[in-house]
Amino acid sequence: MATARTASPATMIGVNKPTNGHFKGQTKPTGQQSGLHGTSQLPSHKMTTVTCILYLQDVTSTKGNEFEDYCLKRELLMGIFEMGWEKPSPIQEESIPIALSGRDILARAKNGTGKSGAYLIPLLERIDLKKDHIQAIVMVPTRELALQVSQISIQISKHLGGVKVMATTGGTNLRDDIMRLDEIVHVVIATPGRILDLIKKGVAKVNKAQIMVMDEADKLLSQDFVILIEDIISFLPKDRQILLYSATFPISVQKFMNKHLKKPYEINLMEELTLKGITQYYAYVTEKQKVHCLNTLFSRLQINQSIIFCNSTQRVELLAKKITQLGYSCFYIHAKMMQEYRNRVFHDFRNGLCRNLVCTDLFTRGIDIQAVNVVINFDFPKSAETYLHRIGRSGRFGHLGLAINLITSDDRYNLKSIEDQLVTDIKPIPGSIDKSLYVAEYHSVDPDDDDGSDGGLKNKEQGAA
Structure with a gap:
């Protein structure tokens, strides 16, 4: 796969300096409608509590x-x-x-x-x-x-x-x-x-x-x-x-x-490698269109929490800066960060203090954050095994989830190979995504009523780790 290029840091004007994986700036919550014809915004001071009513046979059978x-x-x-x-x-x-x-x-x-x-x-x-x-x-x-x-x-x-x-x-x-x-x-x-x-x-x-x-x-x-x-x-x-x-x-x-x-x-207990509860799509884009596509996804998907994967630590930090510049709350985490900062980012994201996390494959193994309902491969992975573990960050304990892959011309053969190896079908992204594929019942939570332990974002169906 050819080395992808991204925007130069010099072009990212107006972004506040990151603090150990936490970007500070205007918080712009993601859209709360999955259709492509308008969005309704959730107030920035409110997060959401998820009560999941949809489970898969992986945990109910x-x-x-x-x-x-x-x-x-x-x-x-x-x-x-x-x-x-x-x-x-x-x-x-x-x-x-x-x-x-x-x-x-x-x-x-x-x-x-x-x-x-x-x-x-x-x-x-x-x-x-x-x-x-x-x-x-x-x-x-x-x-x-x-x-x-x-x-x-x-x-x-x-x-x-x-x-x-x-x-x-x-x-x-x-x-x-x-x-x-x-x-x-x-x-x-x-x-x-x-x-x-x-x-x-x-x-x-x-x-x-x-x-x-x-x-x-x-x-x-x-x-x-x-x-x-x-x-x-x-x-x-x-x-x-x-x-x-x-x-x-x-x-x-x-x-x-x-x-x-x-x-x-x-x-x-696996009939096939891929997770049945994850709906998978790809968007065919050029490298320069990726950030614009991501911005569109943020505005049109009903994201509870999302994890966005890049293939290098440098691209993780560059993308996190860009997302913050666009007005969305964002943390980032990668292996080159000091351990105490990684721990803090992980803790804060898990407790719902931020809606989006940009990371490398450091975050693909067994991390259980049930509020994550959307995973985005900003950079498409090179192996089927990595792909499987990445998209497994959503759909935890039988909850439904959505995986969206940004595919460039360099990725098209890899996409076909991963589909074949996992015996799965990654479909072109439609004009409108049915939110029942990845969204459970939500209600807003007033921070004044919350005990502060989870940042106002907590999955009431705990399930098993």
């Missing part, structure tokens, strides 16, 4: 089990219900009893169908508070996912009476992690490089850890991480349990399974 059926501790059940998880999703129904039995699992399920709950619930159930060593490790490919998973584990386990959960990732103070591990830690949620460093320093003692989870296993077993993962496993006891979860399973996963898993219980 269950066996009718209840969380109580798995003989879980009463205190763990309290945490589960307080999360708003009323009944297990299909992946949780399949995983929880097998994981509780101690058997290895190879699970394939779509993004947003409850994978985090599928492994965290049995993992936390099996923690023995009488033992003061690391009993479980959850491996994830990104810092953001580590923070998200650790937060979920802390919330679910808060009534268990002392389960200690720790998140450790690269880009943070190593000394703080060393001091934390000097105290009791039962569960470690980590990125591979950091936990391996702590293991080799003799600080993180994992020789008694009975469970290792690999979330987004396809990424963890890519060339970037596989050597680290193999090294980490060499420090674990031979009788450990390994749980693998991902939406895609390339050859690397098959090789790893054959080498390290013992008669794994295989779960496949």
Whole structure:
């Protein structure tokens, strides 16, 4: 794909200086009608609360089990219900009893169908508070996912009476992690490089850890991480349990399974790779027309929250500036930002403080923000796997979503290839998009009535993480 060009920063006059991923300026909310004949604006001081009434079979086609059926501790059940998880999703129904039995699992399920709950619930159930060593490790490919998973584990386990959960990732103070591990830690949620460093320093003692989870296993077993993962496993006891979860399973996963898993219980809840709940369109444009097309989409779509993907960090910042210049609220995030700023942007966007987020593929893995109902590929991805994970940011836990791809002449062959690989149909964008394809029932929320915890934008149907 030819290198795309974008507007020079010198042309972006009148944009206030960004502050660590947050652009300040006039907030211009996106249009609230999906038709192409006029828009009605939502007042800039009000966000929206979504009550989703449309669910897909990915989360509704269950066996009718209840969380109580798995003989879980009463205190763990309290945490589960307080999360708003009323009944297990299909992946949780399949995983929880097998994981509780101690058997290895190879699970394939779509993004947003409850994978985090599928492994965290049995993992936390099996923690023995009488033992003061690391009993479980959850491996994830990104810092953001580590923070998200650790937060979920802390919330679910808060009534268990002392389960200690720790998140450790690269880009943070190593000394703080060393001091934390000097105290009791039962569960470690980590990125591979950091936990391996702590293991080799003799600080993180994992020789008694009975469970290792690999979330987004396809990424963890890519060339970037596989050597680290193999090294980490060499420090674990031979009788450990390994749980693998991902939406895609390339050859690397098959090789790893054959080498390290013992008669794994295989779960496949995916008839096809692409998410059924995502309506996919493409708009054929030149590079110079992309920003104008994006502006048109903002004015004509009913966006609750959107994530916009670019293929480089430079283009992320340039586009975020341009969006702000157009008058829309916008955050951005990429891997070259300092970790504390990335954490703040992620936290604020998740809490609904901004409607639009521009990012690189850093943000494609397992991030669960249910308010996102539109994903836009400003730059079209190069691989089917990346495309799948990008559009999976909308349609979380069975909610409907919309994916729009801006396609240049350089992307046309890649578009056809991804359609073929995913056995899906990406259609030309119509003159008017039926909002029932991606919009649930909304009502405005007055910030004065909000408790301030979610910026006035909160999904009342919590679902599973």
